[in-house]
Amino acid sequence: MDGREVLEDGSTDAIAHGGDLDAARKLFPAAPEPWLDLSTGINPVPYPLPPFEASVLHRLPSPGDLARLKAAAAAAYGAPGPDHVVAAPGTQILIETLPRLCPPSRVAVVGPTYAEHAAAWTRCGHAVRMVDDPAEAEDAEVLVAVSPNNPDGRVFAAxxxxxxxxxxxxxxxxxxxxxxxxxxxxxxxxVLRSFGKTYGLAGLRLGFALADAALARRIEAALGPWAVSGPAIAAGLSALPDAAWRREAAAARAKDAARLDRMIARAGGRVVGGTALFRTADFPDGPGLFRALGEAGIYVRRFSGAPQRLRFGLPPDKAAWCRLSRVLK
Known part of the structure; x- marks a missing residue:
């Protein structure tokens, strides 16, 4: 799930998604290839998956496969046990599913944030309003918050x-x-947790909901059988128990984010938020910088309601860092 603009009516036609290089090529047809895509908040250094057996492509996942994945997720995310875990093909489908399990409700979404939350609840007939602070949602029957928030990095305690x-x-x-x-x-x-962002494997489509056992069963039933593919299960079983890799990745991405902050400051920008996987900053001429980056084949996120604001993902390697630095200078 990367940053999307928040639409007041919750509609989906105009929700812009990060990672859409087709859109970037239309905007900047003369830009050099390959594109450097910094429009997402995905770990640019993916988990080193070992080869998986071809059988995971040939057969349907078994209940035992899914049970082992849920147990690994429960251990990694601190859930009481696998009965409290729902495995899904990415968190987006969970965002779409939860509103369908609730009667028409008053829903407050803490924003600005990932726009698919408000859109999903609106599509299902709920009365949705955006609030700046959870304290403004006292009359809400459902409260939705992203923490750390995208794109400003705000954190909310459960x-x-x-x-x-x-x-x-x-x-x-x-x-x-x-x-x-x-x-x-x-x-x-x-609680929704993303596998693809953390491990840099967004194309696998794997995410989790953590809930009390009764609600977890309802969500799982709504997703139907074989919701998660065999390769995604194999990837989860390999990566989720690897706590050492997560610690190393967290330290490395924090250093990368600090490096990006320094580059943004040298370019005259002011960092206004972010996480270890992206930084959001205001610039004196945001549209001009977006255009300069695009013409150089570098795609970042922009926000229609805040034209001075751009969001940068992390470059994956030395060549990409140098490429970004040349434009920001």
Whole structure:
């Protein structure tokens, strides 16, 4: 899930998605190839997956395969056990599914944030409003928050959110590489975790919901059988138990984010938020810089409601860092 612009009506036609290089090529047809895509918040240094057996492509995943994946996720994310874990083909489908399991409700979304949350609840007939702060959502029956938030990096404690007394959906897609409190599932709280962002394997489509056992069963039933592919299960079983890799990745990406902050400051920008996987900054001429980067084949995120604002993912290697530095200078 990368940053998307928040639409007041929750509609989806105009929601811009990071990673859309087809759109970048239309905007800048003369830009050099290959493109350097910094428009997403995905770890640019992916987990080194070992080869998996060809059989995971030839057969349907078994209940035992899924049970082992859920156990690995419970251990990695601090859930009480696999009964509290739902495995899904990415967190986006979970964002779409949760509103369908609730009766028409008053929903507050803490924003600006990832626009698909408000859009999904709106499509299902819920009364959705955006709030700047969870304290403004006292009358809400459902509260949705992203922590760390995209694109400003704000962090919300689960205990604070739960004071509303209704259902809380806490999207912690960017939490794995941060030094923030991660939430455990309990009645009234659903936590979403992204595998693809943390491990740089977004194309596998794997994500998790952590919830009390009864709600987890309802979400799982709504997704239907074989929701997660064999290769995604194999990747999860390999990567989720590797706590040492996560620690090393967190330290390395934090250094990268600090390096990016320095480059942004030298270019006259002011960092206004972010996480270890992206930085959001204001520039005196945001549209001009977006154009200069695009003409150089570098794609970053922009925001229609804040034209001075750009969001940068992390470059993957030395050549990419040098390429970005040349334009920012």
């Amino acid at each position: 205990e604070t959110l739960l004071r509303t007394g209704g259902l809380v959906v806490l999207d912690q897609a960017f939490a794995d590489l941060e030094t923030v409190e991660t939430a455990s599932p309990r009645p009234g709280l659903v």
